[in-house]
Amino acid sequence: MCTTCGCSDNTKATVTNLATGETVAVDEHHQHDHAHHHTHRHDGHHHHHDDAQSHDHSHHHEHGTTINLEQEILAKNNLIAERNRGWFEGRNILALNLVSSPGAGKTTLLERTIHDLHGKLAVSVIEGDQETINDAQRIKATGCKVVQINTGTGCHLEADMLARGLKQLQPPVDSVVMIENVGNLVCPALFDLGEKSKVVILSVTEGEDKPIKYPHMFRASDVMIINKIDLLPYVEFNIDQCIEHARSVNPDIKIFQLSATKGDGLDNWYNWLTNTVKINGESVAAL
Amino acid sequence: MHELGITRNIIAIVSEQANAGKVIRVTLEIGKLSAIMPDAIRFCFDIVARDTIVDGATLEIREIPGLGRCRECRKEMRLEQLFARCECGSNKIDCIAGEELKIKEIEVN
Numbered sequence: 001m002c003t004t005c006g007c008s009d010n011t012k013a014t015v016t017n018l019a020t021g022e023t024v025a026v027d028e029h030h031q032h033d034h035a036h037h038h039t040h041r042h043d044g045h046h047h048h049h050d051d052a053q054s055h056d057h058s059h060h061h062e063h064g065t066t067i068n069l070e071q072e073i074l075a076k077n078n079l080i081a082e083r084n085r086g087w088f089e090g091r092n093i094l095a096l097n098l099v100s101s102p103g104a105g106k107t108t109l110l111e112r113t114i115h116d117l118h119g120k121l122a123v124s125v126i127e128g129d130q131e132t133i134n135d136a137q138r139i140k141a142t143g144c145k146v147v148q149i150n151t152g153t154g155c156h157l158e159a160d161m162l163a164r165g166l167k168q169l170q171p172p173v174d175s176v177v178m179i180e181n182v183g184n185l186v187c188p189a190l191f192d193l194g195e196k197s198k199v200v201i202l203s204v205t206e207g208e209d210k211p212i213k214y215p216h217m218f219r220a221s222d223v224m225i226i227n228k229i230d231l232l233p234y235v236e237f238n239i240d241q242c243i244e245h246a247r248s249v250n251p252d253i254k255i256f257q258l259s260a261t262k263g264d265g266l267d268n269w270y271n272w273l274t275n276t277v278k279i280n281g282e283s284v285a286a287l
Numbered sequence: 288m289h290e291l292g293i294t295r296n297i298i299a300i301v302s303e304q305a306n307a308g309k310v311i312r313v314t315l316e317i318g319k320l321s322a323i324m325p326d327a328i329r330f331c332f333d334i335v336a337r338d339t340i341v342d343g344a345t346l347e348i349r350e351i352p353g354l355g356r357c358r359e360c361r362k363e364m365r366l367e368q369l370f371a372r373c374e375c376g377s378n379k380i381d382c383i384a385g386e387e388l389k390i391k392e393i394e395v396n
Binding site for chain 2: 065068069070072073212215216219245247248
């Protein structure tokens with residue numbers, strides 16, 4: 001039930017545990033499933049879309065009981081997200097929600113991070129994609145725990161999908177869970193999953209004005225990673241301008257510049273990760 | 288087609304809260320910076336409401352203008368988008384209103 005792009009509900013979403021190969025459907029708790037298959041009979045009925053101000057429905061002026069709802073339209077998702085957040089906190093797990101356009105390098109950055117921090121920091125991964133378990137197989141090859149969530153027609157992960165995925169993943173205490181969201185800079189901004197931070201990844205082969213083109217996502221993120229900086233000599237990407245745009249949308253955003261394939265700048269990213277995870281009050285970096 | 292999903296959510300929440308009563312009015316608060324277009328919600332509303340207890344209800348949308356506050360000089364300003372520059376030169380602006388996405392109230396018979 002994407003409120004942003006109208007992609008259909010998550011009844012087709014599935015969770016695949018790469019350790020067992022088992023695939024299960026995400027809970028179908030759509031008790032209000034009406035109007036999903038309405039037919040579009042446009043003959044002879046009017047939509048009133050030409051004049052939104054004319055209150056043509058209210059001819060009768062019926063007076064009923066007014067119920068003050070003050071209900072957030074995304075309340076259900078937010079409630080489950082808070083439960084996930086508590087679940088992570090109780091296990092001392094740092095959960096990061098990785099978002100980007102398709103192809104910005106999320107999976108490559110994850111592969112590299114898992115590989116380079118091996119033995120220092122336990123990382124497990126929830127992979128979100130519309131279809132295929134390709135990304136999860138890439139992550140599995142690094143030896144880490146991974147569960148794939150396929151959203152079907154859905155364009156983003158929702159908190160209940162993550163809750164289901166976590167039951168399969170069973171990440172260890174004192175660790176990091178990386179949630180690789182569906183490649184999309186629009187809808188994932190609106191859906192809290194219960195993560196500690198959203199990390200938005202932008203590559204230099206994209207435009208430097210992405211932060212102001214998709215301001216919701218850059219505002220919702222605590223961290224921005226500018227990836228593929230090894231390609232800077234070959235592309236017209238103004239990195240200072242990009243940073244300025246990002247800060248104008250989100251003055252507090254933390255920024256890393258790196259190349260996940262060549263390795264430049266990765267140390268700063270690793271330092272941040274290992275300083276953020278604390279075990280018995282001490283950061284992993286100090287252990 | 289952005290707003291079809293949100294309209295489904297609205298109808299679901301309203302149907303649940305109306306306690307099987309007939310809904311005659313739904314009032315929403317939508318912030319101008321919420322990335323949701325009121326006209327598109329209006330367009331979807333009648334279609335999604337059909338054959339539910341919300342069928343025929345009046346849809347009222349209150350649009351909440353964007354409001355920002357400068358972190359440097361604390362001045363408040365209208366925001367037309369999520370980023371802006373204050374008169375004092377700072378671009379550190381917090382959005383303090385305009386991102387609402389809420390069902391304010393419903394009227395039930």
